[in-house]
Amino acid sequence: MSFARTAAAHDAATRTSTSNTHARRHHARSRAYTRAAASDAPRAAAAAAAASAASPSSTPSRSARDAVAAEAAARAVKTPHSGYHRQPNVERAFFEGWYFRITLPAERQSASLIYHVYDPDVARSARRGAGAQVCAPNGKYLYKTTTDTDAFEAAPHALELQLTYDDGEFFSVNGEGSRHAGRLTSAGEAADGPWGRGLDAREVSWDITVTPLRGWGGGANAKQVSPAGWMTALPVFEPHWQVTMAHGLATGWIETDGERVEFNDCPAYSEKNWGGAGFPLKWWWVQCNSFTDFPDLSVTATGGNRGVVVVPNMREDVGAVGVHFGDRFFQFVPARQGAPELPTSYGSEAAIEASAVRWDVAWGSWTISAIGDRYEVSIQGTCTDDDKSTVIRAPTDTLDGGMAPLCRETFTGVVSLSLWRLDASGARVETIIDAAQSTTACLEIGGGPWRGNWKSAAEIRGPLTPLMSLPIDVRAVADFLKPAFGDVFPGF
Numbered sequence: 001m002s003f004a005r006t007a008a009a010h011d012a013a014t015r016t017s018t019s020n021t022h023a024r025r026h027h028a029r030s031r032a033y034t035r036a037a038a039s040d041a042p043r044a045a046a047a048a049a050a051a052s053a054a055s056p057s058s059t060p061s062r063s064a065r066d067a068v069a070a071e072a073a074a075r076a077v078k079t080p081h082s083g084y085h086r087q088p089n090v091e092r093a094f095f096e097g098w099y100f101r102i103t104l105p106a107e108r109q110s111a112s113l114i115y116h117v118y119d120p121d122v123a124r125s126a127r128r129g130a131g132a133q134v135c136a137p138n139g140k141y142l143y144k145t146t147t148d149t150d151a152f153e154a155a156p157h158a159l160e161l162q163l164t165y166d167d168g169e170f171f172s173v174n175g176e177g178s179r180h181a182g183r184l185t186s187a188g189e190a191a192d193g194p195w196g197r198g199l200d201a202r203e204v205s206w207d208i209t210v211t212p213l214r215g216w217g218g219g220a221n222a223k224q225v226s227p228a229g230w231m232t233a234l235p236v237f238e239p240h241w242q243v244t245m246a247h248g249l250a251t252g253w254i255e256t257d258g259e260r261v262e263f264n265d266c267p268a269y270s271e272k273n274w275g276g277a278g279f280p281l282k283w284w285w286v287q288c289n290s291f292t293d294f295p296d297l298s299v300t301a302t303g304g305n306r307g308v309v310v311v312p313n314m315r316e317d318v319g320a321v322g323v324h325f326g327d328r329f330f331q332f333v334p335a336r337q338g339a340p341e342l343p344t345s346y347g348s349e350a351a352i353e354a355s356a357v358r359w360d361v362a363w364g365s366w367t368i369s370a371i372g373d374r375y376e377v378s379i380q381g382t383c384t385d386d387d388k389s390t391v392i393r394a395p396t397d398t399l400d401g402g403m404a405p406l407c408r409e410t411f412t413g414v415v416s417l418s419l420w421r422l423d424a425s426g427a428r429v430e431t432i433i434d435a436a437q438s439t440t441a442c443l444e445i446g447g448g449p450w451r452g453n454w455k456s457a458a459e460i461r462g463p464l465t466p467l468m469s470l471p472i473d474v475r476a477v478a479d480f481l482k483p484a485f486g487d488v489f490p491g492f
Contacts, residue, residue, distance in 0.1 A: 066209055071175035073178070073220070074210075077220055077222075083156045086491075093399050094274075099271050102268050103289070103290040104263055105266070111135060113132065113206070117154075118403075129146060134201070135392065136201055141195045142200070142203075143186065145403070158176055161173050162174075169183050169185060201256050203256070203257055204257075206253065208254070212248040213249065214248070214324045227242070239306065243300055247268075247298040250268035251264045251266075267289045269287060281448075288413075305317050306318060321357055323419060330351050332355040333357070334356050351374055353372025354373070358457040360453055365382055367379070367381075381415045382413065382414045383443055391405050
């Protein structure tokens with residue numbers, strides 16, 4: 001599959017539409033970017049060729065060179081499960097969703113681009129569809145969906161996707177997640193809904209280049225990992241979750257109802273979910289990679305209550321914490337996994353810790369902790385009713401429902417993060433991070449019901465958990481099976 005045939009047309013549409021809007025609004029500045037062409041073949045040469053064709057001189061433009069460099073950076077930190085997990089023509093319930101966030105620290109604002117697809121191979125599914133929602137920097141929100149899942153395309157082994165609506169509007173992600181572009185319009189939301197009071201946007205367009213610096217496991221040359229290890233490749237612990245970029249830098253613009261916000265080298269983050277049913281029944285989430293005094297610090301923490309696929313009618317609480325600090329990576333999950341393969345220069349403080357993840361969460365307060373054999377982490381997040389919050393649509397916990405307004409989040413949360421090294425007795429012997437602070441954290445709760453505080457823990461337990469520590473190479477298994485069975489692990 002190749003997106004190259006539509007990339008140029010989309011770029012032209014984005015530039016024409018936004019430049020016309022720009023002229024009408026008398027904006028003084030304008031930028032145009034040439035997106036890298038994307039396919040499952042090597043893309044660096046294609047990006048350079050496209051840039052050369054678009055430029056009047058034989059020398060690639062600066063934006064084209066930046067796009068090639070950004071894609072190279074993305075490949076250097078590519079995580080497992082970056083691709084699209086759909087098994088074509090297999091009639092089964094399935095969803096996949098992608099989340100991209102950009103933080104504008106100086107303005108204490110953020111933008112998020114969220115994409116989804118439901119049941120592309122189940123013709124009679126009530127939730128069948130694909131679409132996007134945008135949380136713009138000024139607090140506005142836009143949602144656009146279609147039942148035509150054939151219009152949605154994604155690469156099975158690359159972080160690349162696109163949808164072109166029947167009216168010509170589109171969104172696309174190319175270059176292994178390094179290039180984002182789109183233009184969407186909406187008739188608006190219900191006046192008495194969560195996006196009333198003028199929060200519903202009527203038109204949003206964007207063109208963004210992202211340079212990933214950390215995947216999930218470290219920087220370039222580090223082995224990137226999955227929070228649930230090799231078992232992420234199996235339909236056992238669903239929905240699955242993978243951070244695809246713990247930290248990166250974004251440059252570009254996003255325009256909402258004629259108001260353009262331009263940014264340069266702002267913190268960027270991305271993750272995804274996929275599975276057969278939907279989201280957990282209830283969940284919380286904390287994400288921040290915009291610490292004032294620690295520009296190379298990123299934290300993601302989450303917890304939820306989900307069904308156990310292999311045991312009908314059974315539910316469990318699950319959780320994880322991941323911290324990237326420079327070239328060091330610390331993961332806390334309630335399962336024992338094999339140690340990651342790391343280059344000698346990576347640092348002796350890289351650790352995959354088997355640890356219960358404990359939380360006490362309600363809207364306004366997120367308290368999370370995890371204590372492993374060698375390290376301990378503590379996270380405190382807060383927000384007030386004065387902080388602007390956004391309601392977003394999220395997958396429901398059933399096979400009948402699709403996207404629904406189940407999630408509330410703020411982009412101006414206050415977060416404090418501490419990390420310690422422990423001795424054999426569990427005593428703190430070194431402070432690695434001492435109460436790092438940020439006022440631009442994303443704090444979220446979803447699902448429900450939320451009646452008071454949710455105090456729980458994701459514990460280390462069996463019988464499947466011990467299997468996660470087995471040294472199984474999923475890629476080697478996939479390569480071995482491919483001649484006889486084809487692509488058995490799409491998405492990996």
